[in-house]
Amino acid sequence: MPAPSATSLGLRLETARAAARLSRRELAERSGVSPSMLQKIGDGRRTPSDQALGAIATALGTTPEELLSGPARTDSRVHQTIPELRRAIAVYDLPEDGPVRPLAQIAADVATAVDDRVQSQYVRLGDQMPSLLDELFRAVDQARGRQREEAARLLALAARSADAVAYKYDYRDLSARLVELMRWSAGLADDPALTAAAAYVRMEVYFASRQLGPGLRSLRRALDQMPAPTTERLAAAAAALHMRAAVAAGRMQSADDARAHLREAEALASRVRERLYDGTAVGPDSLEIHRLSVAVELGEEADLQEAVAAATRWAPPRTLPAERRSHYYIDLARAQVQLGRPQHAAESLLVARQIAPLHVREHGQVRTALATMVRLTRGRDERILALARWAKAV
Template identity: 35%
Template sequence: MNVIEHDNIGGIARKLPELRKLAGKTQPRLAAEANVSLSLLKKVEQGKVPASPAFISTVARALKVGIADLTQQPYPRTTRDEQQVHAGISDLRRELAAYRLDPDDDLPARPFAQLATDVAKASLLRHAVRLGDLGTLLPSLLADLRIAWTHTTGTDRERLFGLAAETYAAASQVAYKLGYIDLSSLAVDRYEWAAALSGDELLVLCGDYQRAGELLGTADWNTATRLLEHSRGRIEPSIGTADERTLSMWGNLHLKSALVAARTGNRDLADAHLTEATETAQRIGQDLNHFQLCFGPTNVAIWSVGLAVEMMDGTTAITRAADVRIPKTTPHERAGHHYIDLARGYLLHGDRPAAFGALQKAKTIGATQTRYHPMVHETIRVLAREEARSTESVRGFAAWCGIIQ
C-alpha cells in the first residue's frame, strides 16, 4: 500500500487557496461573494469534498478568473498517445478563426453527399468519444465546407450551413472535452452563425441550448434562464401537434432549464422541467438523435441522475440510477457520462467503493472522456485523500488520469 499525500495530487483543493489569496479574499469573504456556504468552501480547499460544476463556476466568477484557471485545463500531456489526442487542436483553432474567409485557392467543391457522409462520421466519432480521430478530421472537413458554401447559393447553401452547424457542434465538444474551454466557446459562436444561415429555426434554438451551457459556465443563471424561456416560447404554440424533431428540441430545452435550476439549488423548478422532458420523451416513445443530442427516454433517465448530483443529493441520484437501463445502442459519450455522474453520486452518498467502481465503468466505456473529465479528477482526488492508505487500484487510476506520477 502507498500513501497518497495531499501535496502530490493538487487540483482545485490546491489552486483555489492560491487564487483566493492572490485576489486578497478571506474564506468568509469569498464564500459570501460566491454565495456558497463557508463550510463547503473550507471542505473543498481541504480536499474533503469534490468541487461541483456549480461551485467551480460561481467561485471563478467571484474571483474574476476563468473556469480553466481553477481546473487547470487543458491538463498536461506526458505521453505520445496523449499528444496525439490533442494534435488536431492547433489546426482546428486556425480553421475556426478563418471561418468567414474565402479559400486562398480556387479549389473545386466536394459534392454535398460526400460532405454529408463525413459530417455524419464526425458526429459518430463525437458520440464514440474518439477525440483524437475527431480532432484530426474536423479542420479539413470545415475547410471543405467553407469551399463548398463559397461556390453555392440558395437552398443548397442553406443545407451546407446545416452541415457546418453540426460540424461546429462536434468541434465545440472535442475542444471542451480536452479542456480548451475558450476554444469550445468560439466553436459555439461559429455554430450560432452557421445555424442562422441554415434557414432552420430548430438549429437556431439548438444554438440557444449551447449558449445556455456557456452561460452556465460563467454562473450567469438568470441570463441562461431567460434565454431558455424565450427559446421554448418560440415553439410552444405548436407543441400539441409537433413532429418528433420539434419535440426533441422542446425536451432538450427543458433538460437544460432543469440543469440551470439545479445549479441554483431550485429543486422544485428542476424537477418540473425534468417532468416535462420525461413526458415529452414518453410521447416520442424512443431514443432519437436529432441535433446530435440523443433525446429520448434513455437520455432523460441519464439526465435525471445527473440533475440529482448537481443538487448534491447522492441518495436520490442512486435511487434514480437503479431504474436506468442503458441500451447497447446508447452513444458511449452519454453512457460514460452517466457513470461519471453516478460516481459523484456514490461519493456524496458515502459509498466510496461504489464510486470507484463507477469510475472504472466510465473508463471502460469511454477512456479518453474519463481521462480528461474534471469531475473525474475531483472525484478520484477525494477518494485518494479520504483513505488513510490508498489501494493500488485507486492509485493506479489517479496516475492514469495524470493526477500523480
C-alpha cells in the first residue's frame, strides 16, 4: 500500500492537472516527465525526485511546496490576531494585576463572543478575545466562592470561542491549549454540564490528530461520568456527546456504534428545546444534521441516497446558528460528491457559503470535496473551479 504522503501528493497532482485542463500527455510534454511516471505519481505508487517535482510544478503553474503540502492558508486577517491570542493564554494562571468589571458585564461580552462563534464571525473574535481572556483570567484569580465558579464558567465559554479561531484557521497546537484551558475552567466551575461540553470540544483534538479510537473512548468516559440527565441542560449535554460520538464512530466505519449513539442522541434530543446549551446547539434539528454527518462518514450508498433525498424535504431552519446550518450543506455536498454529483455539490456549497462564508472557506473537508469535484469535472466546470480557488483547494 502506498504511503499516505505519496497518496496525498498524487491527489494534489491530479487536482492541479485537472484545474489546468491538461491531459497526462500534455503535462508530460510540458514537464519532461514521462506519462507512465506521471500516472504512477498520480496513483500514489511513486514519489517524484526533487527535479521531477519541480518540473511538474512549473508546468502546472504552482510550486513544489503546494504539491507536497497543499495550497497555502487563506489571506484572512485572522492570522494577524494569533500572536496576541498566544500571548494572552501563556500566563492564564498567573495574570497581572488589573481592573475587573462586574461579572454581569463580562457575561454580556462572553455571550456576544459565543454568538460570534456560532455565527462564524472569526475576524471579530480574533480581535476581541485576547483582552476578554485577560480580564477573565484576572476575574478567576481574584474571585472567591460562587463568584469564582461563575468567573470560571465564563472563562470556559470564552476559551471555547477563542478555540474556534485557532481550530478553524489550522493552529492546532493553540487549539489544543485552548481546549485544555476550557477543561481546566470547567473543573473550577464544578459544573457537570460544562465539563461534558469541554469533553465535546476536546474531540476536535482527536479529530485533528486522527486518534479516533481514543477520542471515542474519551466521549464515552465523559458520558459515564455525567450525572443522570434529570435536567434539560444535562440532557442536552448528554445528547451532544452522543451526537459527536456517532460522527466519530461513523468516521471509524463502525456502523453499529454510530447508529447506537444516534439512537441515544435521539431519545435525549427529543426532551430538549432546540437552542444553545453551553455553546452547543442541541435539539431535534441538530440531530437531523448529525444524521447526515453520520451517513457521510459511513459512506454507504443506500444511506447517502436516503440522506440526499431527505434534503429535498427538509432544510435546517434559519433559527439555527449559521455555523451549524452551513455545516449541513457542507455535508450534503460531501454526500453528493460521494454519489458522483459534483454539480449538485457545487449548489450545496454555494448555499453554505451564503450562510457562513468564513466557516466554509476555512473548512478542510470543503477543500477536500472541492479538489475531488475538480477532478471529477476535469476542470471544465468554471463554477467549481472558482469555488476551489476561493477556498484554496487548488
